[in-house]
Amino acid sequence: MVRKHETKKGIHQFSVSSLRRNNIKKIIQNISGFSDYEKNIISLIRLGKDKKALKFGKKRLGNMKRAKKKKELLNLFIRSKNEI
Numbered sequence: 001m002v003r004k005h006e007t008k009k010g011i012h013q014f015s016v017s018s019l020r021r022n023n024i025k026k027i028i029q030n031i032s033g034f035s036d037y038e039k040n041i042i043s044l045i046r047l048g049k050d051k052k053a054l055k056f057g058k059k060r061l062g063n064m065k066r067a068k069k070k071k072e073l074l075n076l077f078i079r080s081k082n083e084i
Contacts, residue, residue, distance in 0.1 A: 042074050 034042070037060045044053035050071070057067030 038070070038074060041071065042078065045071070045075060045078060 037056070041053045041057055044050075044056065053071055054064070054067050057070050058064050061067050061070060
């Protein structure tokens with residue numbers, strides 16, 4: 001019996017991001033702005049409460065890995081806004 005090529009399922013398929021998907025996400029982010037929890041994380045980062053921002057992000061996003069990634073993205077946004 002010959003085995004068919006198995007496709008990635010579940011979480012493995014989710015981790016692959018295409019260029020088109022990234023561009024669509026950027027356009028939506030530019031139009032809609034930040035959500036309420038992202039604004040709260042930004043304000044906590046500006047106050048210097050990084051640990052509290054991570055805990056808040058973990059509570060909203062579900063796990064620490066996602067919270068760290070979101071915190072880094074928001075940090076980059078704050079830095080780029082300050083440079084302008």
